[in-house]
Amino acid sequence: MHILLYKLSTYGVRSHALNWFNSCLSSRQQFVCIGGSRSHLMKGSCGVPQGSVLGPLLFLLYINDIENNCTDCTVKLFADDKQFVCLW
Numbered sequence: 001m002h003i004l005l006y007k008l009s010t011y012g013v014r015s016h017a018l019n020w021f022n023s024c025l026s027s028r029q030q031f032v033c034i035g036g037s038r039s040h041l042m043k044g045s046c047g048v049p050q051g052s053v054l055g056p057l058l059f060l061l062y063i064n065d066i067e068n069n070c071t072d073c074t075v076k077l078f079a080d081d082k083q084f085v086c087l088w
Helices: 001-011 015-025 056-064
Strands: 029-031 042-044 073-077 081-086
Touching: 001 015, 001 056
Parallel strands: none
Antiparallel strands: 029 042, 073 081
């Protein structure tokens, strides 16, 4: 969450808007449901909320600079998918 808030601030989101994002992204809980069985609630500490209106935009902001941090790999991005090609 802190990384995403930092990235939002570097893109110019400030003051009340940044506080709003902080409020929306903090204290989230999540669970997994498979075949009608549900896991226990767990605190979500990173990532973006799936199924939200802003989720796709926040995801793109979150991964926008991923290739700058991968020096040994080529990163291919398409929509919400990514592929790392590493040649050693």
